[in-house]
Amino acid sequence: KLFLLMFVAGLAIMPMQANDDKSITREELPQRAQMFLTRHFEFADVLYAKAERDMGVVTSYDVVLDGNVKVEFNRSGEWTSVDCERGQVPDSLLPQGVVDYVTQKFAKAYVVEIERDRMGYEVKLSNDLDLDFDKNGKFLRVD
DSSP states (O other): OHHHHHHHHHHHHHHHHHOOOEEOOGGGSOHHHHHHHHHHSTTOOEEEEEEEEETTEEEEEEEEETTTEEEEEETTSOEEEEEETTSOOOGGGSOHHHHHHHHHHOTTOOEEEEEEETTEEEEEETTSOEEEEETTSOEEEEO
């Protein structure tokens, strides 16, 4: 019975150890992530940063800036998403094709969220439209 009890307790503890996220400072972010924040959000303060880990290995970073801006980075420090819940994603981080398309087709709207993967970009506009672009910033479709 003791063995069975220890085995069950061990199984209960394993999931807690597998997801050992840790709060970190801005300086503990990868250099690439720090440079991104300085370039695109120079005057924003980091309110919270977290290294997400799986089995002890960092898989990604989540950062919350003042103004309720949320930025996610992969483990190398490359941005994967930016969510400016109460504002506009800086044009400086958008591909020129995205800026041009949104300006031409949706003059009264602006980008509030962008996600990037190896296939391209998914953009959410202030008018709640979701647009997909390829990795070169060429418009693909309304999502």
